[in-house]
Amino acid sequence: MQTNTTVIVDSGRALLVDPAWMPDELAALARELRERGITVVEGFATHAHHDHVLWHPEFGDVPRWASARTAELARTERADLVAALGPAFSDDLVHLMGRVDAGIPAFDVELIVHDGHAPGHTALWLPEPRVLVAGDMLSDVELPLPFWPDDVPAYERALDALEPYADAARLVIPGHGNVGTDARARLDADRRYLTDVRRTGRSNDPRRANEGMDAEYAHLQELLGRQP
Numbered sequence: 001m002q003t004n005t006t007v008i009v010d011s012g013r014a015l016l017v018d019p020a021w022m023p024d025e026l027a028a029l030a031r032e033l034r035e036r037g038i039t040v041v042e043g044f045a046t047h048a049h050h051d052h053v054l055w056h057p058e059f060g061d062v063p064r065w066a067s068a069r070t071a072e073l074a075r076t077e078r079a080d081l082v083a084a085l086g087p088a089f090s091d092d093l094v095h096l097m098g099r100v101d102a103g104i105p106a107f108d109v110e111l112i113v114h115d116g117h118a119p120g121h122t123a124l125w126l127p128e129p130r131v132l133v134a135g136d137m138l139s140d141v142e143l144p145l146p147f148w149p150d151d152v153p154a155y156e157r158a159l160d161a162l163e164p165y166a167d168a169a170r171l172v173i174p175g176h177g178n179v180g181t182d183a184r185a186r187l188d189a190d191r192r193y194l195t196d197v198r199r200t201g202r203s204n205d206p207r208r209a210n211e212g213m214d215a216e217y218a219h220l221q222e223l224l225g226r227q228p
């Protein structure tokens with residue numbers, strides 16, 4: 001699992017997006033922020049999956065924001081999210097997981113809320129540097145994952161919502177995969193994958209070769225095979 005944390009810094013104060021994800025990585029991130037003299041003043045979670053709502057005590061007791069739907073799901077799905085963490089997570093990390101409220105960061109970011117990948121999923125757009133923090137969308141290593149719930153149309157509407165930002169982006173930061181300058185090409189590849197599987201039942205998307213993706217591909221084939 002290739003995971004990204006985004007740290008948006010303004011004059012030494014940081015908005016921390018989706019800190020992730022194993023305990024040693026969270027500790028290393030806290031150490032690096034300290035060494036660089038960066039103070040976390042706010043957090044943001046792009047969606048209510050266990051690897052996107054984490055926190056570390058050293059990040060501090062600061063406001064942690066998410067969309068209203070994400071904040072609601074972080075509460076109502078808490079038992080499942082905790083179970084997904086596994087045994088490596090200490091009690092304090094488990095306690096801090098998912099403690100997000102509905103709200104908007106004070107930083108100069110635009111929130112793009114949609115229901116692709118997860119209900120209430122939120123991308124962040126940084127207008128001046130033209131950076132798109134995509135959450136679990138627009139990955140170069142993961143296929144589109146519209147599986148919670150199984151709502152492919154919502155995923156396609158999410159791609160529509162992201163399109164103008166992908167066109168304008170100088171940089172795209174996915175939750176999993178590589179930072180890239182190819183946001184629009186990724187969006188086109190995601191649309192092509194979904195369209196190909198719907199129309200023909202197949203796709204030759206090269207991301208199928210990546211770990212775990214064949215099962216996701218099979219699930220989408222089954223899902224779209226059942227739909228008219």
Ligand SMILES: [Zn+2]
Pocket residue numbers: 047049052117118136
């Ligand atoms: Zn996710």
